Amino acid sequence: MIYALIALIILILFIFFYYENNKLDITRYELKSKNAKQNFKIIHLSDFHSKPFKGVLDKVKEEKPDIICITGDYINDHCKNKDKMLEYAKKLVSIAPVYYITGNHERRLDSFNQLMSELEKTGFTVLLDKITDTDFCTILGLDENQADFDDYKARKNGTFKYRDMSNLFEELDKHSGFKIVLSHFPENFEGIKELNYSQYDFDLQLSGHAHGGQWIMPFFGPLFSPGQGILPKYARGSFGTKPKLIISRGLGNSEFPIRLFNHPEIVIIDVIEK
Numbered sequence: 240m241i242y243a244l245i246a247l248i249i250l251i252l253f254i255f256f257y258y259e260n261n262k263l264d265i266t267r268y269e270l271k272s273k274n275a276k277q278n279f280k281i282i283h284l285s286d287f288h289s290k291p292f293k294g295v296l297d298k299v300k301e302e303k304p305d306i307i308c309i310t311g312d313y314i315n316d317h318c319k320n321k322d323k324m325l326e327y328a329k330k331l332v333s334i335a336p337v338y339y340i341t342g343n344h345e346r347r348l349d350s351f352n353q354l355m356s357e358l359e360k361t362g363f364t365v366l367l368d369k370i371t372d373t374d375f376c377t378i379l380g381l382d383e384n385q386a387d388f389d390d391y392k393a394r395k396n397g398t399f400k401y402r403d404m405s406n407l408f409e410e411l412d413k414h415s416g417f418k419i420v421l422s423h424f425p426e427n428f429e430g431i432k433e434l435n436y437s438q439y440d441f442d443l444q445l446s447g448h449a450h451g452g453q454w455i456m457p458f459f460g461p462l463f464s465p466g467q468g469i470l471p472k473y474a475r476g477s478f479g480t481k482p483k484l485i486i487s488r489g490l491g492n493s494e495f496p497i498r499l500f501n502h503p504e505i506v507i508i509d510v511i512e513k
Contacts, residue, residue: 256497263294264502268477268485268509274417274442275512279305279375281419282335283506285447286312286489288344289319291327295490298505304335305375310447311342311423313358315493318348325361332362336373339363340380342423342448343465344493347387366421368407375510376417379407379441383424385466394466401427401434408439417510420444420482425473426466428484437482443508444484449474451488454499461501475504 282304284295299307314324331337339358341351348354359365366380381404385394393399411418418441422428425446429437436444452461452474461474478484488504 259498259500259502260492260496261294262502263298264488264504265298265507266504267507269511270443270483270508271511271513272417272442273513274415275376275510276416277375278512279510281305281445281508281510282307283310283445283485283487283508284308284490285310285423285445285487286342286450286491286493287314287324288312288489288491288493289315289317289321289324290491291320291323292490292503295503295505296327296330299331299334302507304507306373307331307335307337308378308419308421308445309337309339309363310421310445310487311340312344312447312489312491312493313339313342314345314348314354315491316344316347318350318354321354321357325357328358328361328363337363338366338371338373338378338380338421340366340421340423341382341384343385346384370407370411370414372414376419376442377411377414378419378421379411380421381407381423383422383427385424391465401431403434404436405434408436408441412440418442422446423448424466425449425484425486426471428473428478428482430467430473437479437484439482441482443510444482445487445506446473446484447487447489449486449488450492450498451475451501451504453495453501455501457500
């Protein structure tokens with residue numbers, strides 16, 4: 240009898256954690272902007288971590304976005320499922336133009352340059368400290384390269400030397416219309432002192448990385464994020480007005496395999512001409 244009860248508990252836990260890791264949440268935002276030349280729809284995806292998520296693909300098709308933005312950790316630092324993720328990339332590109340930046344996981348790969356070339360061949364627009372103009376907006380993709388585990392320790396200790404991105408923001412300032420910044424690390428928006436991104440003149444920053452805090456605990460909120468530590472501020476939701484930061488809770492998992500009260504998330508943003 241006791242063994243049957245243990246087996247039942249294990250089964251219930253397995254079903255529960257499978258649900259927590261695979262039930263998709265859709266979060267919608269509406270941004271009215273005088274800088275928008277026309278109305279358009281953005282789908283923001285982040286942190287697949289090598290998971291070819293069929294439910295995401297189906298939902299993206301259904302939404303018919305004008306552009307798709309992916310804010311890093313598309314493939315994990317073991318290059319797991321690389322071929323599957325390259326095929327998945329082609330399917331995303333068949334729906335809408337995809338604008339992609341790297342996360343800390345891709346940056347750890349010895350095959351980094353090869354992977355970037357392979358992703359470009361799928362049709363991804365890979366933005367490594369680059370600016371591109373689209374029919375709807377201008378996009379700056381930042382290659383922050385805060386990838387090493389030693390970097391995490393330095394950030395926690397307050398000794399990490401952040402890159403000065405001011406030259407890229409100055410270049411972005413020369414462009415007109417609605418301007419988007421893709422940054423893997425949400426805390427760089429206003430959580431770093433003189434080099435924070437929120438001081439610059441653009442409309443929207445999209446970020447991921449924090450996985451929503453991995454576990455979202457009642458009364459406490461997001462529990463932990465690398466680089467931010469316990470009870471991270473920049474783990475989900477939005478901050479600011481102009482510029483505005485919108486954070487994706489991500490889709491996959493990295494080393495820690497279980498989400499809790501923190502389902503994978505697709506972010507949908509309707510930009511409305513004001």
